[in-house]
Amino acid sequence: MKFLFNKLAFYGLLIGGVYACSVPEREDPFVGLAAARWDVGKSANFLLSDDRFTNLELEIVYMEGYKPTDYLMDSMVEFLQEITRKPGGIEIIEKEIPAEGKEYYSTQDIGDLEDRYRERYNEGNTVSVFFLVVDGSFMPDEEGFFTIGAAYRNTSMVLFGKRIFENSGGFGRPSRGTLETTTALHELGHLLGLVNVGSEMVTPHEDQGKEYHCDDDSCLMYWAVETDNVLQFTPQTIPELDENCRNDLRANGGR
């Protein structure tokens, strides 16, 4: 009897407590750390439209020796200005962190680095993207291609600086700026929901063999763009988004 009594009293207290705090101070689920732990593409509409966030900030955290080129930073801002609606502006925040000196980084390593170094999260009218540049490589995939970059959470992306240095410069190869910028814009495209990962397809154009990528091999969202296979088809210029990808972004709140 005593046990039952206590249990009932506990439930009563719990319900009273939940009611009391849920009415006056409801937490905003779209800001702070919790809103940066979703899957890739889940913040596409927040990044594209001005419905919830009118400002966008890009926190670029790079390991010593791997500072992105000005060309990359200018191109990212230009790209975002062209396709997103952010009347409050797009801002870049840069920070250098110590090099880890590792040959390879796992998904877990990348997540840990973000936990340690990310300082900016969605707040007020500003949606925030975390962009990490590391001094090593990601494991080659099952087909033997090395990944140059990756989007791994709703507002998180990484570039593997070492692979960019190894694959750029010299005759017949892209400049470092072109290669890293191409990769960065491709990963940003994933965060914006391309292809079929948060921004619904207006016309079906997802690659049959490579999910979340565009079937147009001249498009920025073609799968090979984020692997070292990119060197075989687009050596000197940055591919643009094709019409299908542009339409998906427009339909999800972009311009």
Ligand SMILES: [Zn+2]
């Ligand atoms: Zn990709």
Ligand SMILES: [Zn+2]
């Ligand atoms: Zn496309």
